[in-house]
Amino acid sequence: xxxxxxxxxxxxxxxxxxxxxxxxxxxxxxxxxxxxxxxxxxxxxxxxxxxxxxxxxxxxxxxxxxxxxxxxxxxxxxxxxxxxxxxxxxxxxxxxxxxxxxxxxxxxxxxxxxxxxxxxxxxxxxxxxxxxxxxxxxxxxxxxxxxxxxxxxxxxxxxxxxxxxxxxxxxxxxxxxxxxxxxxxxxxxxxxxxxxxxxxxxxxxxxxxxxxxxxxxxxxxxxxxxxxxxxxxxxxxxxxxxxxxxxxxxxxxxxxxxxxxxxxxxxxxxxxxxxxxxxxxxxxxxxxxxx
Amino acid sequence: xxxxxxxxxxxxxxxxxxxxxxxxxxxxxxxxxxxxxxxxxxxxxxxxxxxxxxxxxxxxxxxxxxxxxxxxxxxxxxxxxxxxxxxxxxxxxxx
Numbered sequence: 001x002x003x004x005x006x007x008x009x010x011x012x013x014x015x016x017x018x019x020x021x022x023x024x025x026x027x028x029x030x031x032x033x034x035x036x037x038x039x040x041x042x043x044x045x046x047x048x049x050x051x052x053x054x055x056x057x058x059x060x061x062x063x064x065x066x067x068x069x070x071x072x073x074x075x076x077x078x079x080x081x082x083x084x085x086x087x088x089x090x091x092x093x094x095x096x097x098x099x100x101x102x103x104x105x106x107x108x109x110x111x112x113x114x115x116x117x118x119x120x121x122x123x124x125x126x127x128x129x130x131x132x133x134x135x136x137x138x139x140x141x142x143x144x145x146x147x148x149x150x151x152x153x154x155x156x157x158x159x160x161x162x163x164x165x166x167x168x169x170x171x172x173x174x175x176x177x178x179x180x181x182x183x184x185x186x187x188x189x190x191x192x193x194x195x196x197x198x199x200x201x202x203x204x205x206x207x208x209x210x211x212x213x214x215x216x217x218x219x220x221x222x223x224x225x226x227x228x229x230x231x232x233x234x235x236x237x238x239x240x241x242x243x244x245x246x247x248x249x250x251x252x253x254x255x256x257x258x259x260x261x262x263x264x265x266x267x268x269x270x271x272x273x274x275x276x277x278x279x280x281x282x283x284x285x286x287x288x289x290x291x
Numbered sequence: 292x293x294x295x296x297x298x299x300x301x302x303x304x305x306x307x308x309x310x311x312x313x314x315x316x317x318x319x320x321x322x323x324x325x326x327x328x329x330x331x332x333x334x335x336x337x338x339x340x341x342x343x344x345x346x347x348x349x350x351x352x353x354x355x356x357x358x359x360x361x362x363x364x365x366x367x368x369x370x371x372x373x374x375x376x377x378x379x380x381x382x383x384x385x386x
Contacts, residue, residue, distance in 0.1 A: 005327070016335065023353045024331055027310040030352075037326045044328020048335065 002028060005038050011045035013055065050242050059239045060232040067231015068224045075223035080215035082175035084182040087207035088189060090164045094201070101164040102155060104201070108192045109153045112185060118143040121184065127177055151185070165206065175212045182209035253279070293323050295333035296342075300365040303343055303357040310334065310352070337361065 006028055009021070017024075049055050092101055119139050122129045130142045137145070155166040168185050172178040186205060193203040255263070263275055272278040302308060302316045310330060318324045325333070334355065337343040342361030346354045357365070 020331060020335065022351050023310060023348060024327070026351045027314075027331075028327060030311040031314060031327065033327070037328075040326030040328040042328070044326075044332045047328075047332060 001035060001038070002033055005033055005041050008038055008041040008045065011042060012048050016048050050239055056236060056239065059235045063235025063238075064228040064232035067234070068228035070231070071227020072220065072224040074227075075218050075220040078218045079173040081171050081173055081217045082178045082212040082214075083169060083171045083216045084175070084178040084209050084212050085207070086168045086182050086186045086205065086209040088166055088168065088186065089204045089206050090166070090193070090201060091204065092162055092164075092201040096162075096201070098164065101201075105153065105155060105164060105166060108189060111192050112188045113148065113151065115140070115143060117188075118147050121181065122147055127180060127184075129172070129177060129181070151181075168209075171216070175215075179209050179211045293321075295325055295329050296337055297365070297368055298323060298325065299330070299333045299337060299355075300342060300357060300361055300368075303355055304362065304365060307346060307354040307356045309349075309354045313355070 006025065009024055009028070010017070012021075012024075049058065090101055090105060092104075096104075121127060122134075122139060122143060130146055133142050133146060150171045152169040153166055154169060155164060157165070168182055168189065170178050170181045170185070172181065186209060190203050190205075193201065260275075263278055266272060266278060267274065270278075272281065298317045298321055299313060301320070302313045305316070308316060313334075314325055314330055334343070338345060338355075340360075341358055342364055343355045343357055346356055
């Protein structure tokens with residue numbers, strides 16, 4: 001136990017150890033120590049670190065490190081998300097305008113992603129999507145709040161007249177399921193297009209859904225970096241507040257309103273920043289006079 | 292009264308002492324055991340404020356002595372505490 005407490009003594013600032021280290025070691029040898037003294041020494045060292053100059057750097061480093069560890073832990077607790085994409089092209093040679101083609105696409109999209117179809121996809125035993133979430137939410141809620149918000153049809157221009165290209169995008173924590181869902185949606189798009197599309201239109205799969213290799217989120221290094229920056233900032237602000245509390249005593253004063261008006265005019269005209277500054281200056285002048 | 296600053300000053304008011312002697316003395320007269328971190332935290336603060344000063348170390352054990360300013364501060368604290376104790380005692384007397 002003594003060895004642990006002696007090691008904890010190394011947590012004190014170097015300048016403190018220079019001044020008190022030798023006698024502190026002897027004290028630890030002489031005194032009958034208890035386990036709770038370990039906590040007492042660690043607490044004493046932390047307080048001494050906070051009151052020692054040079055510790056702004058140390059605090060920024062330490063709090064930044066702690067922030068990075070915490071944020072990193074949180075980042076690793078967030079499940080990976082994989083994005084799977086399929087690219088399709090809707091071709092219509094019957095002279096349909098681009099606007100009409102976009103409307104046709106939208107019609108198919110809503111037909112596929114109706115409530116019943118989404119629920120059927122979620123509950124499909126092969127997919128079995130959002131299993132954990134379904135323990136606390138109804139399948140309707142999961143469909144509307146989770147599935148629907150992670151599936152997109154994104155049209156984009158290819159420049160070819162009569163062709164509307166678009167992507168089906170789905171993101172999910174399981175990359176295999178993400179691919180299966182996009183494959184199913186692609187298949188359904190093809191089937192629905194045959195039923196709902198105009199006579200002269202065809203749907204072609206330009207890029208089939210490929211199994212995503214890497215997750216797109218969370219970006220763990222960025223989260224850890226943000227945690228480090230946040231931790232450093234919080235540490236520095238806490239240290240500044242602590243130092244201020246150690247240095248300054250708060251005094252509440254009552255003064256007549258006329259006097260307050262005079263002080264305000266002095267602040268407006270003079271080099272004082274506040275009433276506190278003005279009173280401090282007066283007291284300093286008085287101190288000098290007494291010296 | 293468990294303020295470590297006050298207890299260390301009260302201990303040194305009797306005479307010069309090093310850390311462990313202060314710890315034992317305080318435990319004897321106040322019934323409070325100051326841990327190593329708390330005791331040396333108080334010693335550091337009191338020395339910074341000029342209320343105690345370290346003497347030459349004897350066998351790596353440095354004794355401390357209360358200064359005039361420290362004694363003055365202790366007297367103020369004792370007087371203030373005395374007033375509180377007196378008032379409390381009077382109020383506790385049966386009417």
